[in-house]
Amino acid sequence: MRASGESYGVIGALQAFPLRLATRRVQALGGRLHRNITRGTTAAVLGRKLLASKTQANIEQAVSNAREKAVPLLSENGFLRLLRSLSPVPTANITRQSMLDQSRLDGDTLDLLALFDAFEHHAEPFSFRDVILAKKYAGLVASGASWSAIARSVHQIGPVGSLTALTLQADGPARIVTKDAHSLAELDGQRLLPLPEVDEDAEDYFGAAEAAEAAQLFAEAATLYQHCATMDPTDAVAAFNFGNCLRALGHLPEAATAYITAIKRDPEFVEAWFNHGGVLRDMGRIQAAREHLGRAVAIDPSYADAIYNLAALEYDAHDLGAARQWWLRYLELDGTSDWARRARAGVGLANRMLNKAG
Structure with missing residues (x-):
């Protein structure tokens, strides 16, 4: 997809910068940008501020409406990469189906997490680092976390790739915590009580590296x-x-x-x-x-x-x-x-x- 000649509808608000700046950027590239979906919309962009402003049910309904109109969906990072406002991701070749098979995530959950940039790659093809993240997210979902809680949390500590080196745990459906060397903290940095040490992340990393090399x-x-x-x-x-x-x-x-x-x-x-x-x-x-x-x-x-x-x-x-x-x-x-x-x-x-x- 390219910006020239395209008409983008933003659902929600962009986390990266105000809509007016995005509009100027798209116009400079020969495209159009507007709020929500119109008849002329050729692609819809899901702004990450939706996660803070809407309930999970509302977001899922907005995604469903866009799909019913056969409008392609872009994550915010995917949109920024298209505008060349974000560095491109490394080449990868893991399919969506392979991600599902390896992680055991539900297909809808994986798609929603990808649409809110919970992976380094915003869409198929994915990377082995994305597989690591998917496995971690599957564990959180199995522990009771909602996909929206995961998506809200993962952007609190920086690039999502750094999460591959952390142990993530669900503390109820809406709260994700991470372990460092001494204690647990919410992904926004609030300190929690220590839990027993679990040293499995390096092994997960290494196993994924071996698989990629093979x-x-x-x-x-x-x-x-x-x-x-x-x-x-x-x-x-x-x-x-x-x-x-x-x-x-x-x-x-x-x-x-x-x-x-x-x-x-x-x-x-x-x-x-x-x-x-x-x-x-x-x-x-x-x-x-x-x-x-x-x-x-x-x-x-x-x-x-x-x-x-x-x-x-x-x-x-x-x-x-x-x-x-x-x-x-x-x-x-x-x-x-x-x-x-x-x-x-x-x-x-x-x-x-x-x-x-x-």
Whole structure:
């Protein structure tokens, strides 16, 4: 959808700025903006101030009326993104049906939460971070919270994405509370009594990151892993996986930094040494790559992949003698795979070339 030639009807009021400013912006882009739905309305925008000014039943009726008129619905954030007044969200590819299947939210509830920007993406396709939020909201609904209470609450502490790092609990149908390190607070900041510690958010985050990585959604997975690594400064695996996703995206210097973080957190993390060596090789830093791969082998002398890569590194550097030694060492660990066949061919080539040179 584009602004030019469109006619937008705002239901309620925008939280972001007064209607007059929105009208000027739409007009500058060649469109029209008005209150509520008219016959010429091509899309309806649900202003978030509805949550404070109308009951849940009133809001649901307004949404139903718009749908009966076959008018497409936009959330406030969706409208602001269309006007380029809000940064675009990262690319995602999770369908509405997948969100429903994974979260067990009711379809109407998910749609209403999306229309009031309770997710980072205002509409399908959604992201894995949105799936995390949907699961949290499903838990709140199961505990008795209404969708409107969730929608009202989630915007009280900043970007909704930050909620993925919090434990949310329902305190009746109209009140949502969140746990920090010491106590509970309403999402508007009012202090409540402490409850027993529950440390499950990092695991939820990590599980979603793994799922995103497995689906080759590397940008999404990188974001999630980065949050995991930030939440727990001792987590070397999250930093390592963050590096893997950055490497898959072609961000080699950033991947190298992530691997360094993993190594600092766990100096014996052999895969981090190995992958860092691979990134350094790809960046043309051959001596540093050699040192990192060598360190991986020193930590784990049976690490066949590191040994093979060292052989390949020396071959590329035209040191056939060193390459031959590494290939022979590789064959001590693996004598049957395709890589072993290549190692034997490498040894044979090195033997011929070295004999010819001698």
